[in-house]
Amino acid sequence: MAVATDLHADLNSMERRRKLYSAVVLIAVISVIFSGYGQANSMNSGGFLDGLIKFFDYPSEIVIEAWEEKLGLPALFWKFLPAMLETLNIAAVATILGGVCALIFAFLGTANLGVWPPLVPIARRVMDIMRAFPELIIALFLIFVLGTSPVPAMIAVAFHTTGALGKQFSEVNDNLDRKAVEGLQACGANWFQRMRYGVIPQVLPNYLSYFMLRFEINVRASAILGFVGAGGIGTELRRTIGWGQGAGDETFALFILLILTIFLIDQASSYMRARITESDRST
């Protein structure tokens, strides 16, 4: 009986301590948010309240300008389609090239797949560093060397993709069921055959799902990089916004084009990802 009371008291004190910790963390987070907004507000060139009043000024300005030119809008969409296509190309090529590199790194960075063991931690570190490099830095550097062109953005995005996808791929590899590989090994399959028939069928659905998610992210990243001079829709946006008043209809057309594209890719990718994981579960 005494033991039970002791245990009870013990549990109670632990519970109280846990609650205290949670409360401390919560208070810390909330105070960071509030003091952070205070700090951010004082560092900002425009104030929060002023900005709040003006928040709808810009969107309504471009909408009004677009409304006045509403007959010209279809032509504008047509005009900016090549730029949108360029952004999509940047994202697609970067995802493909980055994906291939990520595949190699992921295999090198997974233990138990028959690669030379000392290579595993090296590949993982390289992926960490590639992931950490902000795309902006690489893009700016390459724009300086190669000139204004979509290629710097493509390389920058591919570089980051290699690190990010490589990490996700190697996590998939870590969760691999080794029985299939062992069975193939027992049949006398060589390394390539083991990978082809034992590993790839297991990991492919997850790989594809991550790949598509990354493509979606990369479309957004490529659009942003265009704004610093890498071509595509971002560059067009900077041009029309730089003109200020009068180009509202063009800005509007670009916004709609970008939002529509992102929305479509988003929906297509999530639909396909759901299909892939579902068929994976049923088999």
Place this chain on the structure above:
Amino acid sequence: MTDITADRYIEIEKTTRGRARLGIGIAAAIFAYLAYAWVAFDMNGLISSAQPERALLLATDSVAHKVHITKSLRNDRLNIAIEGERTATYKTPPEWIEKSDDRVFANLGEGYSIDINGKSATFVVPDYGTILIEVVDKKVITTLPEGPVPKWLRATPAKFDARPTLGRRLQVSKARIEVHKYFFGWENFFFPFNSELNAYSAGELISLAVSGDRLKDDMSNAGYIFQTFWKNPDWQHGNVFIALLETLLMAVLGTFTAAFVGLPLAILAARNFSPSGTVRFFVRRLFDFLRGIDMLIWSLIFIRSFGLGPLTGALAIAFTDTGTLGKLFSEALENVDGKQIEGVKATGASKLQVYRFGVIPQILPIFVSQGLYYLESNTRSATVIGALGAGGIGLMLVETMRTSRDWENTFYIIILTVFLVIAMDRLSSWLRRRLIEGRKEKV
């Protein structure tokens, strides 16, 4: 029996072949697409117009500094300064420069030397010979040694430019004669050129900071040393630090706000918790809207209304990620285990208590891990948003790169940014491990 096996064998053979063919088809399609992209990106044109020497220049300049000897031919003034800056001008020339009335002799090492005499310069280049450059009647006249003209030299009547090695360069125009000599390392990284603190070694500085007579009457030595370092005009450590802080502030505020706004909205959007189908529909469309507009457009709108600064970036991140995190949380909520909730309900708990003890503990790991993951990725995004015009380290980076005056400054900022991102990555994965896996161990 054997027939069935044979049939089955043929069938398997067929599907395997079909799959192999499909694989080859996909690979071919990808190659065709890449070939198209090669043309669409104009890779051939790019390769021919690329300036790889710029990369070399950038690489050299980011780890080295140069001393300029500038002689103006208009007013006959001689100036010796680091990076040609007025604040870093030598009062007495360094030992490799000899100066007398109208003559300057610069020993560039390894046999290279330049002798400036009035309006003419003699450049001695080992393995090539002596080049004589004179400015007569506003024209640059060059006398080269016998033999073919090397690639590193360009001589026109308007300008003479020779760079036999990366670290030595002579330029002559009708207005001035300019010599550059490169030295390895970052110059005046800690203290400005003309600060008296440059005379002290690291050990001496520490003892000076701890004890020793005050250099300035109105502040302690430690404070003075820090002040001098912090306000170094060439490196602007203070400003760089504040810019980094701004970027971090954007990421932290944006992510926290998104997570705390996203959670209650996610409850409204989850099938099993939503009060009504209509509410659920509208909240889901709100998530799609926030996500679909994209950070780029949100930033542009916020820059217009809120001006430059971390608030703009934080709000742009918060708006986009409320959509993303809200969607993720609502999916997690739809997958919660009903048993735990029923158990809590069976004890007679109120609705609030059901959420507190039945729901929140189940989705807390996802809430924390996704929040931390986005915190890390948003640190990277915040640099880009900064470059669009929101401020912080991104804007600073773009500005130092555009002026391209001092690549070592750019390089310094790049290193700090990458370190910041790596640090956030480490912190986030450490916290995730502690919070999530620590929880698993207890169970």
